Amino acid sequence: MQVALYSRGFITEDISNIRLLLEELKRAEITAIIYEPFFRTLQQHISFEETPTLFSAAEDLPGKIDFLVSLGGDGTLLDTVCYVRDTNIPVIGINFGRLGFLASIGKEEIYALVQALLNRTYVVDQRSLLHLDANIPLFGDVPYALNEFTIHKKDTSAMVKIHTYLNGEFLNTYWADGLIVATPTGSTGYSLSCGGPIVFPDAGNFVITPVAPHNLNVRPIIVPNDNIISFEVEGRSDQFLCTLDSRMETIDNRVQLAIKKEAFKLSLLRLDDSNFLHTLRNKLLWGIDARNAIKI
Structure with a gap:
């Protein structure tokens, strides 16, 4: 072995x-x-x-x-x-x-x-990935991610407008610092810290979560992962950031971007006495009341 x-x-x-x-x-x-x-x-x-x-x-x-x-x-x-x-x-x-x-x-x-x-004596979970298509070469031979894709303003520039489409049909224009498209695995990452929902890893979804949206009535949305999500970006700055997990590229508003489900999955191994519910309870301290630790 x-x-x-x-x-x-x-x-x-x-x-x-x-x-x-x-x-x-x-x-x-x-x-x-x-x-x-x-x-x-x-x-x-x-x-x-x-x-x-x-x-x-x-x-x-x-x-x-x-x-x-x-x-x-x-x-x-x-x-x-x-x-x-x-x-x-x-x-x-x-x-x-x-x-x-x-x-x-x-x-x-x-x-x-x-x-x-x-x-x-282990369990292997199949985790879905997302794939990035662009009209210029981005991220070399690895244009896919396990957690999330993001579009984000660069440095301290003003917020950006991200026109977002599902299968070519207009969804929304996000006035925000950025936008996250997360896989179910990535729902407990950056998306969660921006107010996105927790999604079970085997769910067939993407989570679209705005980062610091200017329109306060705009909230995260869950869409089936058989959709193609495409974007047009504009803002006062000529450049924006585009990320796949922890990898980053600088783009401008001429770049066309689209996200879809990757054709293959990642095999993630865990011990057989651990599962997603156990991880949620353990990592997010569910069921633990801090008041029980207070001594008067």
Whole structure:
């Protein structure tokens, strides 16, 4: 079995957990293939008997990778979309970050995770992606996202007007700082912080959420993901920002943009004792009343 390890970086407190993961993988005779920039930093703290196989791009991954493990927070896991692409390699998120909606496996579950990989006692969820079409090349070979697409004003410029269409039919003009189109997975991300609803991951929807709208009667809307959502952008500034998850491009008002459902999905692995309802209760502290902690 071969497992790829990806991380943006780590803090000193994470070294013992990373060492534990490497030891457990070796004990289970699972080969670790490590993201090169991560390895170069890691070898300053952990001694390796020999240099492991390294990768720095999707093309470097061997053809028989069984899993890709993300070490970090949700943002780190979002990066893995650029490496697994349409290969259907399951992605596992060990949460070294804070909230961890996607990277849902705790540091204390590393042993349990390795055993689950060996015994195949895990669950793989299929998460839908969104795809960006544009009249100019944007985002290279990875014009898709797991969480969201956004159009946003640049720097401190004035708000923008985003004319939005569903299958060519006019929906609304958003006067706002920006606009988010989120997948169900992304509904608990940027969209949620802007007042958008929580959507179950297996729902067939997009969530359209304005960012700081000037028209206060404009609210988030859920639309079926078989729609094509297109945009025309205008504003006082000549340039705007366009993002797919954490990746960003600068565009102008001549760029034509459209969002649709991607043809393939991302396989996201979780342990069989965890599900979306458990994550909601745990991460959003549902059912916990702060008044119970007050002592008079």
